[in-house]
Amino acid sequence: MRVFSKVGLTVFTSSVLFLTGCQQFTKPQIPAESPNAAEQNHFNLQGKIGVRTPQQSGSAFFTWQQQQQQFDIELSGILGVGKTQITGQPGAVSLNSAKTGLIQAATPEELLEQATGWQAPITHLIDWVQARPATLQAQINKDAANRPQQIIEDGWQVDLSYNDTAQLPNKLVLKQELESGKENRITMLIQNR
Incomplete structure (x- = not known):
């Protein structure tokens, strides 16, 4: 993995959110426990996302509008900067910012790799924010209320936290262990749904 530059980290943080919208490219099928999952892919989220790698870290506020396979995400720093x-x-x-200009690709994963050199199954995030696995191969641990508390899938461990009796998570922590014993970590705090 090559070292992230500040622009690369910005693109990666941005990519983590926006690349989730085109899930059809890496998702072979919807898990049996959620047959209507495609119908549920209509949501609006607001919150904060943080990315930490062994090289650097960064965060941004986000607004994510998802309508089936189409999405629109806006990321910004404090007071809308950046x-x-x-x-x-x-x-x-596509991703467009003052720092990177316009970057386009056919798939989310291609764009992430083109922009940062990093590979990740981030298309799964659309399912993870809805407390469901993205593939039939996922390992799921549930809490006492029978909600997914941890999803292990495609080399990532996703820990989900909930407010009281809510059925959808308000916090996700995604971790990818690296060969060096270190990890890549993405933290999403969902403030409004």
Whole structure:
């Protein structure tokens, strides 16, 4: 893995959110326990995302609008500084910011790798924010209320936290263990749904 530059970290943080919209490219099928999952892919989220790698870390506020396979995500720093606009639909994803300019690719994963050199199954995030696995191969641990508390899938461990009796998580911590014994970590705090 090559070392992230500040621009690379910005693009990665942005990509983690926006690349989730085109899940059809890496998701072979919807898990049996959620047959209507495709119908549920309509949501609006607001919150904060943080990314930490062995090389550096950063965070941003986000607004994410998802309508089936199409999405629109806006990321910004404090007081709206450093705004990044991310849009996508199947076959076309783009990221545009003052730091990076316009970056386009056919799939979310291609764009992430092109921009940062990093590979991750971030298309799964659309399912994870809805407290469901993205594939049939996922390992799921549930809490006492029968809600997914941990999902282990495609080399990532996703820890989900909930407010009281809520059925959807308000916090996700995604961890990827590296060969060096270190980890890549993404933390999402969802403040409004």
